[in-house]
Amino acid sequence: MTERGRIFNIQRFSTHDGPGIRTTVFFQGCPVKCFWCQNPESQPINFVLMFNEDNCIGCGNCVSQCPLSVPQMDEGFPKFDREKCCGCGKCAQFCPVEALKLSGYETSVEEVYKEIMKDYLQYTNSGGGVTLSGGEVMLQPDFAAALLKKCKESGLHTIIETCGFAPWAAFEKVIPYTDEFYWDIKKVDSFLHRQATGVNNELILSNAEKLSKTGKNMRFRMPLIPGFNDNEDDICALRTLVCERFGRDVECIDLLRYNSLGEIKFQRIGRSNEAPSMQPQTDEQIEHLNMLLYSK
Amino acid sequence: MIVSDPKEARSRGKRIWDSLRDRRDTEPVSFERAYLVTESYQATEGLPVPIRRARALEHVLTNIPIWIDDEQLIVGDFGSRPMAAECFPDLAAGWILENLDESTSLYNFGDQINDRLIEMSKYWENKSAKDVFYRYIGEEEEAKLKEYSELGSWIFAASTEVQTGKGWNVADFERGIKHGYSGLIAQCDEELKNLRVLDLESMRKENFLNGLKIALQAGIKYSKRYAALAAEKAETAEGQRKEELLKIAEVCNHIPEFPARNFNEALQCMHFTHIITFWDTMFSGLSFGRVDQFLYPYYKKDVEAGTMTRETAVELLECFRVKQSSKRNFFNAAAKKALSGEVHLHNCTLGGVTAEGRDAVNELSFVWLDAAANAQVAHPTLSIRWHPRINHDFLMRAMEVCKLGLGFPAWFGDPGAIQYLLARGATLEEARDYAMGGCVLHTLPGKTASTFPSVMNIAKIFEVTLHNGRDPLRGNKQIGLKTGELHDHKTYEDLYEAFKAQLCHFTGISTAHLNRVRIVRSEVFPELFVSAFFDDCIKKGENIMGAGAKYPINAQYLLSVGVVDVADSLAALKYCMYERKLFEPDELIAALNADFEGYDRILKILKSAPKYGNDNDYADDIAAEIYSFLVKRMTSLEGAYGCHYEEAPHSLSWHGTTGMKTGALPSGRHAHVALADGAVSPCQGSDKNGPTAVLNSAGKVDQTPIFGTLFNMKILPSSLKTPEDSMKLLSLIRTYFNDCGGKQIQFNVVDRETLLDAQAHPEKYRNLIVRVSGYSALFVELNKTIQDEVIMRTENSL
The missing domain is CATH 3.20.20.70 (Aldolase class I)
Structure with a gap:
């Protein structure tokens, strides 16, 4: 199959x-x-990035992993420029606490x-x-x-x-x-x-x-x-x-x-x-x- | 039929309950029994213990005030006034003297503090069962135990079992119904006839049997007092009530002395046997067994002969339920602040299979459900023995009772329970006749010994393990083995080994303690009267708490609390710390010590780890592994009188009290809140994949060798409306019992809003009943920890 x-x-x-x-x-x-x-x-x-702010620990992994600089740190937490997101899911893969998830x-x-x-x-x-x-x-x-x-x-x-x-x-x-x-x-x-x-x-x-x-x-x-x-x-x-x-x-x-x-x-x-x-x-x-x- | 709107057409049971219920708040506790027992003990000093116990019971039953409630059809009470709680100074009395000062007292004795009370309490100094026990073990040992106990670190309950009645067992009530107490006295006489006193052992037997005879005679006298009172009241009564009172007089004149002739007499006899056991030794959790089986021949005969209608049977059972719900617990009733609800575990078992393995449901099984739906009181709780071929209409009726939100019936799986009992040496026929003892224990009615649990806070032991054997909540006092600091454990396996070493250490201490408790209790405070209703107490001349039982199995067990919290904690450390290295061990310890205050990051990381209850092997396997370890450990430990320890996690309300003395855990649980309830319930709110995933998780724990497990599920009332909804719930039950190896499940059909409102406005919810652990209780009588715990449980939609 x-x-x-x-x-x-x-x-x-x-x-x-x-x-x-x-x-x-x-x-x-x-x-x-x-x-x-x-x-x-x-x-x-295409897959869509879902961000649950309540779970985020502000580690910044998503910022360093994103090839397109979609997330940027802002007062200790990431903000996302979704226009640029290609849905590759790299950020979610490296998020330690599942604050970021790809839908799909x-x-x-x-x-x-x-x-x-x-x-x-x-x-x-x-x-x-x-x-x-x-x-x-x-x-x-x-x-x-x-x-x-x-x-x-x-x-x-x-x-x-x-x-x-x-x-x-x-x-x-x-x-x-x-x-x-x-x-x-x-x-x-x-x-x-x-x-x-x-x-x-x-x-x-x-x-x-x-x-x-x-x-x-x-x-x-x-x-x-x-x-x-x-x-x-x-x-x-x-x-x-x-x-x-x-x-x-x-x-x-x-x-x-x-x-x-x-x-x-x-x-x-x-x-x-x-x-x-x-x-x-x-x-x-x-x-x-x-x-x-x-x-x- | 089930009366759907109790306000419109209140049943007889409901009417009686409504007229009595509010006295729970105002009725002062009673020392009537205490004074009578003391008088008797003063007069019998120097006599053998069984004789003294028997004389004391006789004195109580002859002199305790009695009454008959309006409209009641069943008589016999647990107090000297309606809703009054009775005191047992013969078990422990020191606490009375400690609480005489009104300003510092934990209890409210009303205006009953006087010289007589003080003198009475002083009499028991060095004489109560508790005092004798502590004198026996000595002051040094007592001080050590205090450190482990609920007064210290709360690792295991060291004192409750000494001062409260224990039991959680099923007597063979049919024996009294079938033979009458006179028949049981004849059995004692027969044994005595063949007995020649040659040594201490045979003399013990003689004393025991003579005591038992006195106790049974006293029971007969007690019943005749009610017969006389009913006859007297009938003289001034009119119409239907006159008839009813004359009937009560007739019934109480005949039973329990002679064999019951009809359903009414059989039920009244069963109730008397229960009440008299209470007056004797309190006996917590004396369960009725398979009440739809042994009472059925009487029901059938009466209905077929036209001497009783089905409606009358329902009414009689309603009356019986109200009587049972009027039982009070002295410590709860007297306590100034709310405790964990009044725990009464008088389980009634319905359904199951016959000796030949066929469905045992009959019309009386339905009648019990109808009476419970009509009376809407918490006790006695009903348990349904589910098996694959059980009558479907009966299940659907049980679902209707489930929807009333009383927290019962609880559901038990025959496949797992019968397999367990066979493995413990019961015959197939005996195993098929099991009934629930206390809340969840698989008991052979009238055949197995009364139980003594060692309540142990497994979460605390884990907390101590993380701190190299110290208790961080008590100034880092060294309480356990020095198994290393957390940062010394370089691998997950190291940490787990350390935890197991601590478990072995503490179970070793607690079981040695419990063996002594049981032996001392059996010698100075034997279960005398109720022993007549168990094999082979009369034959052996020994009581059911000691060496009397036919099967010594099950008598002592570990009641572990917090295993699931530990599984989630271990999973979190393995996942986040050992595998992903998201924080350092010392950081974690600091976060735990601060109850996560200022450690938001670590708390979020811990919460993101896999949790038990989501059908994810990562955490589920750890829970299963801990339970398997505990089963192996406990069954290797010997108890008193020939038993081996068992593991039976069912938490009762202990997940609240133990939680209060347990610090923050790596599962993400905060300090001082309740631990996970039951045995295989997930931590409150951590199951996110729905009920089928939780059931699969619970099924990964090998429940077969466990003596009794418990699983709570909260269901939204809005989702349990149609027959199709009921079918889905029944399907979950079937899968859990038949395919997953589950043994017990129970449902709270209530929504969060109702519970929150009840917490804020208790006066509006005097009748709200919820399931705590193996028992239902009035929600407003629970303390806040347990209320919060019930509210926190995940809500499921069907």
Whole structure:
């Protein structure tokens, strides 16, 4: 197995990314730039430097190791000129206390598989398995296909979470090894979709339609973004799309409450000015939207 | 059914508890028992010890004030007034005299300080079990012990085991239920009939059996007092209550003298046996064993015959739980500042397998859970014996109780426990019948000896190792071996060898001490009454604390505290100092001595090192290695009466008290805060890879040869709502017990905000119960160290 790929995290005991106890592998790089992104460090396909100031001991190793003079000491602690950073990771390698970390690293199918198998017993006892997420999995379809194949050979249950924005040919590579797709629908209106994410949604929707026709297990998930899509019109449009165009049952739709955990991550990668500041929906709001979804 | 909103429809148990609970704060401690025991001892001077103990018990049971609570269906109390704590001067009395001055006293005796109290306390000078012990070892040895003890460096507990009741054992309560005390007296008579006094040994046996008979007779009398009181109260009562009181009279007239005829009588008999044991010797942690097994035939018979409904059984168990939760600990109740909650370890075991290895869950197992959910009191704690084929509905019901946030049920794995007991010589049938003694000990009900733990602060021993055997918190006093300064240890292996040498040194001293404690206690303060409920005490004529038990195994063990703190400390030194050379040994020592004040850099470096609990072999292997070493060391040491030492880390609340006397550690832990709780729980907040990683770490410790382990996990209530959430938690339990070799796990389902609010506004949280170690306690009755420790534990979402 020689396939290599770029991931930024492996999260064990994931309980919201499919049935049972799962391990979720987060892929690096995403073609879509949602303003509410939960993992902004995963957007570039290049690795991104993450600096946790609380851990820094001011040793200056990063300053002496950086070939491009990105960090400079300022009152005993490094400051980073991120414009110059190439993401080589030399500084993080020599940081003694893990104050510096690269988001994302290159790894092999074997290495990821080994980490996944640490919780093998949990999957068999709970009916869980492996979920690939991101970033966007479909930016690295060959790596994803090789990893999923390996997991399927060991009998693991597999899920891909995708934004759907990738050539159909990429999906064809992973379909044989994927038990279920979790498909993000962020907005049904293509123009507004582009405004919020940087891309149109025609490709996303046509891929979803094609996959629906194959009979593959799918769930359609709408992340509820305050003021953007958590309203009655969007929910109704979503239902029409899934039920009529894709020919799937309304039961396949999940509305996901907004989660503000991503906001602090914008700070750690030096993009504080882009960090959104929004309140998650209340229980009542979620209940109302779900009622709407199921009412006919 | 579980009553979901207790305010709307409070159960009988809840109503009784609510009417009594607040008296915990106001009820003065009681010296009633103390005076009665003293009177009796004065009248029996010169008689053999078992006879004196029996006469004292008889005097107490005949004269201690009794009452019946409104609405109660179960009678028999742990005090002379509701919620009053009773004093045991026969164990130790010197501390009363030391605390008479109100301004300096650690205790609050209310207005009970008078000449009678002083005279009584003086009587016990040189006579209490503690005094006799220290006279026996001599002043020089006492002074040495003090240096090691909680009064000195807190390396091992040298005095608590002398002055508090010990036990943590499971009596065979079924014996009293099945044969009646009259049947047990007949067994003594039978033994006496065949006994011919020829030597000291046979005379000892005669005295013991005669004493035991007196004690059992006294128990019968005690029950008849309640029968008379209930009958008297019934005369003026009306309606349903009149019926209930007449029933109590009928029950107490029949049992415990004669075999129980129904569920009510069996439960009342079990409660009396427990209460009488308390009046005799206090006996900490007398556990009930498999209460859904030996009581089941009575339950089944009554329900099938239509003489009792399931609802009545639930109510009876609620009443029983309230009675058990009314037990007080004198030292806690009298102490002016909060201690570590009141530790009562009367474990009830549910589930498990039958003698044939099949699932043992029955309807009564469910009834116990329902009663616990209804009454919502802390005691007795419930333990579930999990096995691979256990009834799934029962597990789901247990999860519902788990969600109430009472800290129980605790979960135990049959695979590991049964394997352990087989390796210690039990038959397969016996091993399958084990029950939890105290908080986590695998005990054979009515067959194994009462336990004596040697509580040892492993973190302190490591601290002493770093300082060449000195205690830096006590002016660098030389307390251990001179194994070298930290800078003398050129390699990690050198340091580890030095640590092992100190461990051997201190375990050698502490176990020699504990052997003497046990022998002296057994001679001057034997467990008399409760011995009737153990094999082979009657046959041997010896008590259960001494040579009476069928199996001498498990009687003495090391209760190690802080192993995980040491593992994290060793990992940090190996990783940062020996391998990466990020600081010098002397720098580290200076940082530790300053509690990291001004050493921010070193603290951050230490915190970045691998920590136990993240499924990272680097630190996990060190923890596993220390535990394996301790198991080997302890099982090589001989205890009294034919036992070998065991290792059983379960911390209780000792991770708080030991932590207070332990300085800063290389793990990054600050001085004077709590150590890691339990046995295989990570240091508070250091597990960052989620629960499956922690369980894998815990599974790397070879738990099979360990006598009892403990693992705390805190779960956010918001994440344990749906049946799917319960399934995930059950799946974790299955993996841990069935695949990882785990033995015990328990959950606190409570969030940080609630705990912080309870700390700030205790008056709003009088009923908040949390799991500390092997016991649940009222959060507001815990001291701040333990409260903080519970708050600091990592929160997990499901």
